[in-house]
Amino acid sequence: MGRGTKSALAALPAVAAGWMALAVVGGAGGAGGQRAAVARQQRDFSKVEIKVTPAAGKVYMLEGAGGNIGASVGEDGILLVDDQFEPLAPKIRAAVEGIGGGGKLKFVINTHWHGDHTGGNKVFGLEAPILAQTNVRRRLSTEQSARGEKVPPSPKQALPVITFDQALSVHWNGEEIKVVHFPHGHTDGDSVVFFTGSHVVHMGDDFFAGQFPFVDLGTGGSVQGLIDDVAKALTQVPADAKVIPGHGPLSTRADLERFHAMLVASTDVVRRRMQAGESLEKIQAEGLPPEFAPWGEGFIDTKTWILTIHDSLAKDAAASAPAGHGRR
Numbered sequence: 417m418g419r420g421t422k423s424a425l426a427a428l429p430a431v432a433a434g435w436m437a438l439a440v441v442g443g444a445g446g447a448g449g450q451r452a453a454v455a456r457q458q459r460d461f462s463k464v465e466i467k468v469t470p471a472a473g474k475v476y477m478l479e480g481a482g483g484n485i486g487a488s489v490g491e492d493g494i495l496l497v498d499d500q501f502e503p504l505a506p507k508i509r510a511a512v513e514g515i516g517g518g519g520k521l522k523f524v525i526n527t528h529w530h531g532d533h534t535g536g537n538k539v540f541g542l543e544a545p546i547l548a549q550t551n552v553r554r555r556l557s558t559e560q561s562a563r564g565e566k567v568p569p570s571p572k573q574a575l576p577v578i579t580f581d582q583a584l585s586v587h588w589n590g591e592e593i594k595v596v597h598f599p600h601g602h603t604d605g606d607s608v609v610f611f612t613g614s615h616v617v618h619m620g621d622d623f624f625a626g627q628f629p630f631v632d633l634g635t636g637g638s639v640q641g642l643i644d645d646v647a648k649a650l651t652q653v654p655a656d657a658k659v660i661p662g663h664g665p666l667s668t669r670a671d672l673e674r675f676h677a678m679l680v681a682s683t684d685v686v687r688r689r690m691q692a693g694e695s696l697e698k699i700q701a702e703g704l705p706p707e708f709a710p711w712g713e714g715f716i717d718t719k720t721w722i723l724t725i726h727d728s729l730a731k732d733a734a735a736s737a738p739a740g741h742g743r744r
């Protein structure tokens with residue numbers, strides 16, 4: 417785990433810290449596991465309701481707790497993109513079957529390894545194959561380190577059984593569903609899912625709608641990588657597409673463009689101040705120009721976003737610097 421991620425996590429506001437315990441340390445053993453277990457107990461999933469929103473064509477967005485779910489529902493059966501937390505599995509099943517006309521669950525796709533997107537694997541993996549990028553299986557099947565604590569492997573039934581390095585397609589419910597890997601954005605195992613006939617795109621956590629994103633520098637994420645990935649994804653998103661973000665409301669291509677512009681502009685501010693020799697503390701004290709304020713009202717506040725950009729850029733600089741000149 418890089419120094420950057422540790423400091424970024426330590427500085428998270430309380431609301432985000434609770435979410436992080438679930439998202440990153442979910443299922444952990446040891447001291448971290450106890451904290452995660454406490455976080456889970458404190459979070460009363462019995463009150464969570466699953467809201468279903470038609471996106472377009474055969475695709476629906478499901479919101480409950482954790483990452484947004486995409487569902488393809490039609491004559492071939494049900495395909496899920498991400499599955500939130502294990503205790504919500506019965507409600508997710510009821511919601512998606514309630515859409516009607518979809519028959520049984522046949523496939524689950526994971527956009528990345530975080531526990532608020534893969535927790536339901538423990539239940540759904542017993543009845544349908546899970547598909548994901550190679551690094552998702554690698555991280556779920558081996559011990560990880562998060563916030564300096566060990567995260568044990570997931571049980572066998574929760575692991576992806578079909579993996580890919582770059583891309584794969586599922587031909588399902590009358591359309592080609594393209595699952596494309598975008599490297600080193602939110603994590604090192606991110607996929608974006610293109611429902612090519614329905615004109616719907618599930619961005620996973622490469623898109624936090626209307627808010628600063630969490631970038632997991634400790635498991636291969638990168639702010640510059642995320643900027644590049646979103647730019648590349650935009651070249652493949654149709655103008656009329658509905659876009660499902662990892663977190664936040666159902667969005668449009670214009671919303672994703674605004675998110676990308678925010679990433680570029682805020683990173684630029686921090687980069688210029690770093691180049692001018694300003695310390696992290698000074699950059700945080702100055703904050704970002706007022707037009708960025710609304711983006712800091714979600715999981716990640718402005719201070720934490722500045723810290724994330726700073727640590728990610730510093731990590732990039734250290735990696736590209738000649739030996740012995742990695743740190744100022």
Ligand SMILES: [Zn+2]
Binds near residue numbers: 439530533621
């Ligand atoms: Zn995530």
